[in-house]
Amino acid sequence: MTSPTIPLNNGIAIPQVGFGTFQVKAEETQRTVEDALEAGYRHIDTAAGYYNEAGVGAAVRACGLPRDEVFVTTKLRNGDQGYEQALRAFEDSRRALGLDVVDLYLIHWPVPSKDLYVETWRAFEKLLADGAVRAIGVSNFLPEHLERLLRETDVVPAVNQVEVHPTFQQRATQDASTQHGVAVEAYSPLGQGKDLQADAVTSVAERLGVTTGQVALRWHVQAGRIVIPKSVTPERIRSNLDLFSFDLTDEDVAAIDALDSEERIGADPATAAFTQMR
Numbered sequence: 606m607t608s609p610t611i612p613l614n615n616g617i618a619i620p621q622v623g624f625g626t627f628q629v630k631a632e633e634t635q636r637t638v639e640d641a642l643e644a645g646y647r648h649i650d651t652a653a654g655y656y657n658e659a660g661v662g663a664a665v666r667a668c669g670l671p672r673d674e675v676f677v678t679t680k681l682r683n684g685d686q687g688y689e690q691a692l693r694a695f696e697d698s699r700r701a702l703g704l705d706v707v708d709l710y711l712i713h714w715p716v717p718s719k720d721l722y723v724e725t726w727r728a729f730e731k732l733l734a735d736g737a738v739r740a741i742g743v744s745n746f747l748p749e750h751l752e753r754l755l756r757e758t759d760v761v762p763a764v765n766q767v768e769v770h771p772t773f774q775q776r777a778t779q780d781a782s783t784q785h786g787v788a789v790e791a792y793s794p795l796g797q798g799k800d801l802q803a804d805a806v807t808s809v810a811e812r813l814g815v816t817t818g819q820v821a822l823r824w825h826v827q828a829g830r831i832v833i834p835k836s837v838t839p840e841r842i843r844s845n846l847d848l849f850s851f852d853l854t855d856e857d858v859a860a861i862d863a864l865d866s867e868e869r870i871g872a873d874p875a876t877a878a879f880t881q882m883r
């Protein structure tokens with residue numbers, strides 16, 4: 606089982622279902638990512654701030670797959686924003702991963718109070734021009750952050766990786782992204798497991814004979830979003846990728862859409878302090 610790819614705005618193909626590694630312990634990362642690659646994932650999401658890039662890179666290098674068959678994303682830590690600092694931090698990530706080229710590099714949070722994300726983006730544009738990364742994007746960008754970047758810089762982000770799950774759908778942020786050709790990548794796509802008990806999810810899972818996780822992830826996939834579920838449980842790792850042999854009906858989708866309570870799990874990007882994700 607592998608995931609279909611979707612084209613980003615610069616033509617690079619990204620597997621729609623990727624594997625998340627936030628809170629995967631450094632010493633467990635290589636094995637967990639090897640399990641994910643073995644199960645068929647071809648897209649791994651990490652970040653400098655997860656302190657597990659070394660394990661991700663080791664798994665990608667050891668798995669025996671050609672390098673161009675695995676899509677690797679990492680992210681710039683908040684404390685490394687600024688032009689020169691971002692370029693240095695990128696080299697640290699590249700070294701930790703042990704990979705020559707990173708497929709997608711993201712600004713992890715806008716941190717508007719520091720006002721460095723435009724300058725940081727200029728460094729990202731250089732990395733792209735130099736061929737060190739195949740695509741650049743942002744994460745946790747609200748419409749105002751995205752719109753400022755679009756006004757003041759040259760390269761349109763390929764991706765905006767934001768919190769989206771049944772109880773927190775961020776429709777304004779999704780719309781602002783897609784309207785400008787920026788792909789929406791849903792993080793915490795299962796609501797960290799908390800959204801899976803809702804009747805709208807359990808009833809569909811029962812009817813289709815699939816897991817509640819598969820229902821939530823299929824809801825994202827049918828809406829065209831990229832998803833990066835995380836699990837350290839082998840059976841969940843496998844089933845979270847097995848999303849392409851069943852469909853939700855329009856009624857199923859409408860019932861899950863109706864679960865939006867606009868309550869975040871993570872920090873609010875408008876106010877997240879600079880100390881977040883040091």
Ligand SMILES: NC(=O)C1=CN([C@@H]2O[C@H](COP(=O)(O)OP(=O)(O)OC[C@H]3O[C@@H](n4cnc5c(N)ncnc54)[C@H](OP(=O)(O)O)[C@@H]3O)[C@@H](O)[C@H]2O)C=CC1
Pocket residue numbers: 624625626627628650651713744745766767791792793794795796797798801816817818819833834835836837838841844845871
């Ligand atoms: N850019 C950003 O700021 C952020 C990015 N991310 C990225 O998104 C990824 C995913 O988000 P994350 O916050 O980890 O949350 P997820 O929504 O992916 O949920 C992960 C949790 O759900 C459990 N789980 C996984 N699959 C199932 C299933 N099928 N049924 C029931 N429970 C399940 C996991 O448990 P177990 O592991 O024990 O199986 C884990 O506790 C991250 O790993 C990271 O890569 C996340 C947060 C912020």
Ligand SMILES: O=C[C@H](O)[C@@H](O)[C@@H](O)[C@H](O)C(=O)O
Pocket residue numbers: 627652654713871872880881882
């Ligand atoms: O990617 C992961 C997220 O950004 C997460 O690391 C942060 O929201 C963190 O919990 C924080 O408090 O800063």
